[in-house]
Amino acid sequence: MKHPYPLGFRARVRAGFALMSALILFGSLQAIENWREIPPEDFAVKASSIDPEASVEILFAEHKASQELISNTDITAGIMTMERSLVGNRTVYVRMKVFNELGVDLLSKHAIRPMHGEKVVDVAARTVKPDGTSYELDEADVHKLLVEETEDESQKAETFAFPSLAAGDIVEYQATFDIDDVGGVFTRFSDRFPARRVTVRIKPTDAISHRVISFGFPLDKLNQKDGDYYLYEMTDVRAELDEKYAVPPMQAEPHVVMFYVKEYFPDPDDFWDDFSSELASYAKKDFKPSKTIKAKAAELTAGAKDDSEKLRRILKFCTEEITNFVWDFTKYSETERKELKDNKSPSDTLKNGYGKPRHIRALFGALATAAGFEARYVAIGNRDEFFFSKEVSVKQVVDERLIAIKDGESWLYFDPGNPALRFGELSWKHAGSQCMMGDFRDPIFAVTPGIKSEDAVVQTKADLEISEEGTLSGKVTKTYIGQKAWVKRDQYRKMTFGEIEEDVSDTELRHYSNVTVENVSMKNRSDEDLPFVISYDLKIENYADVIGDRLVIAPALFQKELSLPFVKEERLSDIVFDCPWRDVDRIEIVMPEGYQFEAGDAPVPFALGDVVLFDSKIRINKKKNSLVLQREFRVNQEIIPSKAYALLKSAFETMKIEDNKSITVKKADS
Template identity: 30%
Template sequence: MSNRHDFICTLCLLLGILLSAAPAAAQMKGGWLPITPEDLSLKEVPGVPGAHAVVLYRERLTDDVESYETNYYRIKILTEEGKKHGDVEILYLKDTESVRDIKARTIRPDGSVVEFDGKIFDKTVAKTRGVKFYAKAFTMPEVQAGGMIEYKYRVVRDESRLYSPYWPLQSEFFTRRVKFSFRPVLRGLAIQWTAMHLPPGNMPKEKGDWYILELENVPAFEEEEYMPPEREMRMRVEFSYARQFEKNPEDFWKKQGQELRDTVEGYIGKRGGIANAESQITAGAASPEEKLRKIYARVQQIRNLSYERERSEKEAKKEKLKENNNIEDVLKHGFGYRREIARLFVGLARSAGFTASIVHVAERDDHFFHKQLQDEYQLDAEVALVHVGDADRYFDPGMPNCPFGLLAWQKTEVPALKPGKDGGTWISTPAPASKDAVTERKAALRLTEDGTLQGKVEFIFAGLQAVRRRREAMEKDEVQRRKDMEDELKDRLPSSATVKVESVTGLEGSDAALKVEYSMEIQGYAAATGRRLLLPTSVFHLSKVHPFLHAQRKYPVYFGYPSRDVDDITIELPANYRIESLPQGRKIGSNVLSFEVVRENQGNKLRVRRSLALEAYYFPADYYPSLRRFYDEVMAGDDEQAVLRTGEAPPK
């Protein structure tokens, strides 16, 4: 169920502009809004100079009673660059939705109409949390600056499911008028909504069985680099279903805690097969810690269905995976979803004598937890809490290739519910630390007299940095994995660089670091000027763009997790060249942000050691000026050059 909920939230966010509704249809000739002189004459958006397009009208109607949704929008193209929006993608989930009745037309600047009669293609566009998004894609005809594009469609959904709407009221465009409507299923259920960032006095209104919200002059949503999840920053309304909502949210979550406890404990239970398996798994362990490590390693071997590529209908029918009804089934079948694998770990740990519990957490990668929103699906993941020695420790067995004792970053420092008979206890998972996300870059390079730099490079990813890359690699084939790894280095180098991956180790498993070895060559790396060569000293940061170019910022800065980068580079100089001048080292920062670069003249070699540490990952917007100044210093340090001079024999 959580995957379904994740999909609905993320789908709405990715679509950005979802439209159309039955109440307005009666006013439309042929199902389209009238083309007005005002729409035709519009040439710019007041207060938004340079806008390439504007949404004149968009409407979305969701009917859970009839299990469908209709969408409509009209966009005015203002510039040549805005013509790209004539390429349309309608996202959907193939297993539970179908997109029907797509109609589209282009309105020329003179008001004449060109009906769309082209081909509609199916394509895969994105994947998140194991859910794959498909799209109906098509290109509008004769899109022109000064004209309009208009399309509408219907989404039919699985009648056995409820789809709590999420209304993303902002899109990438300024919107002149927008309308959202929702009819919930109320048979034995209650509905609740929560609004975020709406203008004062603008809230959904109940009209009969419907909830309706109409707004005018909605500003475009402007993305910023390293911002918190878009869903948190957008103007939005979220709906949720429950059997009963409570006046006090604490009472709602208390009931959820009781229900979650019953569900989890019923799934884990006390089973003889688990006890027998545990004794075999932990055989030979010399300490409680070693016992738990053996259990963790065994559970990580379970085939994790949550992170596999989506199987075709033919493949699924051929494989015929059995349903897991308890943790003994998970162990026997050798596969399970991430929640099932976490529960198996807890069951085996209990059998080995540990006090262990499942803790329900709210992941923070695409949304934050809001206790006032009484929606059980906010707690969208499970981790294990085990008492080891004299301390409680957290584990993430449901995340493939996650090291023992580490949580995936999105599950760190988040609200967590530890269920109990009385409803349970709210706790917080541990905060992440930079030591848990380290990237090392090592290089042994040689500079030739013509300025070419070549040699061997090694990237070492540990902790969360390795988990993230392993997770991304699971969805790709060997060719794409290798390309991604090449790009990992290539994107840091000048465009003239050639890079080859020589070896990869640690892509499977969890305890060892992920290591990638490269060979590389950069022609013209050092610039000749007379008898001198100008040598950039920060090899891996020359193509880096300042992450915070703008003087002002609207949203907080959100890196996701603390991290530490460590570079160690040795460059062998050409014969008869010596270092004439070398920039002084730099050391700046605090206990939150720190940067240091040390350059050493080692005779016929230059050694550069650089470290950058972020001990925090969330910075309020009012901290932005200080953060920007820090990165100004980092960029200045990375831009410095050594001067090499020829004509003299190297010192003996």
């Protein structure tokens, strides 16, 4: 089935991987080159010239890529068809100086991550000592690691440790990538280490027109050439932005994007007009209901009391009765999937009972149309990668799709390709974002509904007791609601129960060294209409401080000893949370027999305007001889300007002080 998704180019920029993973391109196969001679002055470098605190500095990083357009002819049943595709290759050569033991540790697991459509075909690495001795990476020491799986491909990184590495050494690595049918170049200059020089050479095919845009890269250097190659070079590049909850890298660091266009590139208004019409054309074709689609829509909506119930039934059918290849890994094995027929239309998806998310979205649109609704494709970006603005007239920044259904004078938005979402709910990656609906006359720009803190809640209930020795134990139940439920379901969608149980046991309260989590159970893992619930038995040895016949207890055990998210004195990026959220805790701790309350320091509520609210109360339940903590923390705004960083940092520091307040209990007869 043809679909309104940009061909190929769906670059995913991820922080924390080698800079070599930030370029997509293709060309004739280039082999790993011979290692270059290292001049003495490279070994003489004692500290980074860009950031004196850096543990590693990239002395140079060179990327070279080329591509070509090829034609493939196929003759089946006497019919000849011809397809054209982009193929090619890219290579990378990087040299780094390691200054200290932290740098050695940071390079103990180095990852080479391919981008969309890429396959690593060759990797080489070596460590060179100051005396010239060289230790080369053995092929057997390179391991594959699955880092992402989309509806179209699995992405595996190559990981390795540089051999015999010590402070003062120089390391080098090279890699060659084979690329198949990907239509653009995404160049990111920043890496996790500062770089003295980053050079990128790109040779696009001359068979297709292309366009180049930049973010934070000098405009006057966009069209420099080195023979047949475009040349992009930056010096003294600072390390990638190391700030928690930062804006997407593409908008915080220098990038150059090259992509292929039609014979001409229109001005922004004409661009969106053309794209809107194109999107509307796909919707007209995909959503035109066949007889089988009409019959199924009639069956699903029979007896529905109103339009809302009709849409709920259609959505429920698409998300529960159609096997989603990105979410359901139980019905078909990987081998069986490869043998399944591809869906050419929503009717095929209905007949076959399976599909990728895009197939299921198209089926939902067709069924809704057959039921009398007006359905549109919606082009939208991913807030985790880019904040879309119509001033950036590039399809690739709105390369994800939703379905919009006309509701009076407004629109309802759905993502039927994501079965973990509730009716009318969008992922935080799409919520509160500018989008465009396809229309034959004029593009319809809109903003999807945002998320409120009550739409993303984690409720924690703990019924515990503490021993005279200070050991805390009991039952914990965590209830995830709305966006928090979706995030958990997404996290666990490919895991078996045993793997989930192991993950919970390994991650819950791991800021304590003496914690044990056992007997993990779950509720509503697959029912998106209900909260997702995880329960487990908890034991923390020596939780309370034992001072003679007294116990000093901090009731906020889920926050006690947690590190602060904001520690730097200054901030460059705005603070970007996934979405507003709310944490609600009720912790009850039964004291040992014979102990009673002696003293305590009550937490003090505070608020940062309407943006951040904290409330915490501790009371004594004399009947049960227990301490009861009622705590709520709420953030009502997902993007906070950097100029307010000092206030936000202070709020989190204040909350940590309040969460660490303790209650003292002692034996009654002492």
